[in-house]
Amino acid sequence: MACVANCSGTANSLNQESVVILSVICALASFCGSFGNVLVILTVLKSPSLRGVPDLIISSLAFSDFTVCFIYLPLWIYGYNHFTSPATQQGSPFKITKSFFGYCSLIASVSNMFAVTVDRVIAIRFPFKYLGIMTAKTAYTIIAIVWLISLAAGVLYAQEMFSRIILRGYCITLMLCTISLYAYIFVIAKRQENKVQAMNVSTTRQLKTDKKAAKTIFIVVGVYALCWLPQLVVPFIVNPSKKPILFKKIFPWVQVVLASNSTLNPYVYCMRSHNYRRQFGKLLGIHVSEDLNSSPASNGHQ
Numbered sequence: 001m002a003c004v005a006n007c008s009g010t011a012n013s014l015n016q017e018s019v020v021i022l023s024v025i026c027a028l029a030s031f032c033g034s035f036g037n038v039l040v041i042l043t044v045l046k047s048p049s050l051r052g053v054p055d056l057i058i059s060s061l062a063f064s065d066f067t068v069c070f071i072y073l074p075l076w077i078y079g080y081n082h083f084t085s086p087a088t089q090q091g092s093p094f095k096i097t098k099s100f101f102g103y104c105s106l107i108a109s110v111s112n113m114f115a116v117t118v119d120r121v122i123a124i125r126f127p128f129k130y131l132g133i134m135t136a137k138t139a140y141t142i143i144a145i146v147w148l149i150s151l152a153a154g155v156l157y158a159q160e161m162f163s164r165i166i167l168r169g170y171c172i173t174l175m176l177c178t179i180s181l182y183a184y185i186f187v188i189a190k191r192q193e194n195k196v197q198a199m200n201v202s203t204t205r206q207l208k209t210d211k212k213a214a215k216t217i218f219i220v221v222g223v224y225a226l227c228w229l230p231q232l233v234v235p236f237i238v239n240p241s242k243k244p245i246l247f248k249k250i251f252p253w254v255q256v257v258l259a260s261n262s263t264l265n266p267y268v269y270c271m272r273s274h275n276y277r278r279q280f281g282k283l284l285g286i287h288v289s290e291d292l293n294s295s296p297a298s299n300g301h302q
Contacts, residue, residue, distance in 0.1 A: 014080075014248075014249065014252060018249075018252070019080050019081060022077075022080060022252055022253070022256060023077045023080060023081060025256055026073045026076055026077050026256065026259065027073075027077060029069065029073060029256075029259060029260055029262075029263045030069045030070065030073040030074060030077075031069075032069075032263050033065060033066070033068065033069030033070075033073075033262050033263035033266075034066060034069040034070040036263065036265075036266030036267055036270075037062040037063070037065045037066035037069060037262070037265070037266050038066060039266060039280050039283060039284075040058065040059060040062035040265075040266045040269060040276075041059050041062050041063060041066065042283055043276060043279040043280060043283065044056065044058070044059040044062075045059070046279070046283070047275075047279045049275060050275060050276070050279065051136070053119050053134040053135075053136070053138065053139040054116050054119050054120065054123075054213060054217070056136070056139040056140070056143065057112055057115050057116040057119065057139060057142065057143065058112075058116060058269070060108070060112050060143045060146065060147070061108075061109060061112035061113065061116070061220075061265065062265070062266065063108075064104075064105045064108035064109045064112060064150070064262075065105070065109065065261075065262035065263075065265055065266075066262075067101055067104070067105045068101075068105045068109075068259065068262040069262050069263060071101050072098065072101045072102055072105060072259075073259060075094070075097065075098045075101065076098070076255075076259070078094075079094070079098065080252070096158045096159070097158075099154075099157055099158040100154040100155065100157070100158035101154070102154075103153055103154045103157045103158070103167055104150045104151055104153065104154025104155075105150070105154075105262075106167070106171060107149060107150040107153045107154070107167065107170070107171070108146060108147060108150035109224070109261075109262070110170075110171045110174045110175060110178075110224075111146040111149060111150065111174065112143075112146055113174075113175075113178055113217070113220065113221055113224060114174045114177065114178050115142050115143075115146060116217050117178045117181045117182065117185075117217060117221065118181070119134055119139075120185055120213060120214040120217060121181055121184065121185055121188075122134055123213075123214075124185055124188050124189050124214060125188050153167060153170075171228075172228075172232075175221075175224070175225060175228065178221050179221065179225065182214070182218045182221065185214050185218075186214070189214065212272075215272075216268070216269065216272040216273060219268050219272065220265055220268055220269075223261060223264055223265070223268065224261050227257055227258050227260060227261035227264075228258060228261075230254045230257050230258070231254050231255070231257075231258055234247075234250060234251065234254050235247070238250055274288075
């Protein structure tokens with residue numbers, strides 16, 4: 001997910017050493033994030049076993065994260081190292097492009113996470129109706145809507161036709177709704193697990209698989225929320241109107257934490273999902289040993 005702020009307004013408060021350190025961190029995040037998110041996208045494209053609805057939405061999330069790592073972070077590095085250049089000032093093509101990619105990917109990330117959370121709610125709350133409700137066509141429709149909203153928000157904000165407060169309000173509201181839905185998911189999953197104890201083994205296994213998938217997405221959402229937290233808390237601790245110089249020195253580091261979210265997601269999938277690890281290994285020509293503790297599953301999160 002992207003961090004979006006005024007480079008020229010904060011970069012001129014940093015010394016050269018801080019700019020270099022920030023640039024190195026962002027460059028590493030850009031490389032690792034681009035690499036990881038490309039792996040996720042290629043894995044979903046090349047693996048028939050990873051074409052479930054959550055996997056399709058995850059690939060959409062990976063694409064938004066890729067735009068942050070491959071396009072937005074390099075623009076950010078350039079902006080910090082050329083903050084005095086007229087090319088990076090407010091209203092310049094550089095600034096408009098950076099704002100577009102920043103807010104477009106921000107809206108896409110939070111919307112994709114909300115969409116995959118709703119998918120997990122349906123999978124666990126209505127396990128026998130899930131396949132009829134959440135089809136591939138439904139997934140593609142959801143992804144199209146997410147990107148239409150994201151592209152429109154990016155264009156409107158870049159042209160200064162939309163308030164940053166409204167966009168951030170949208171993101172925070174959706175994030176809180178996502179976290180609330182996960183509390184609901186785990187309550188329902190526990191009830192469903194108790195009900196199916198006496199049912200056939202395949203039903204019980206599928207419920208456990210869906211629950212594990214929900215936990216994986218919950219970790220992604222948790223990382224997302226933690227990366228957002230400093231940006232929400234720091235303005236209350238260091239008031240930007242009372243201590244503007246100190247705030248401008250601290251805020252770039254807060255932005256680095258926020259930007260790192262786009263780098264971390266692919267590695268969460270790798271750690272949590274044996275199927276993703278196996279497919280990553282195939283793409284890289286690395287042998288991944290079979291997980292003897294995992295049973296076959298119908299989706300990619302086992």
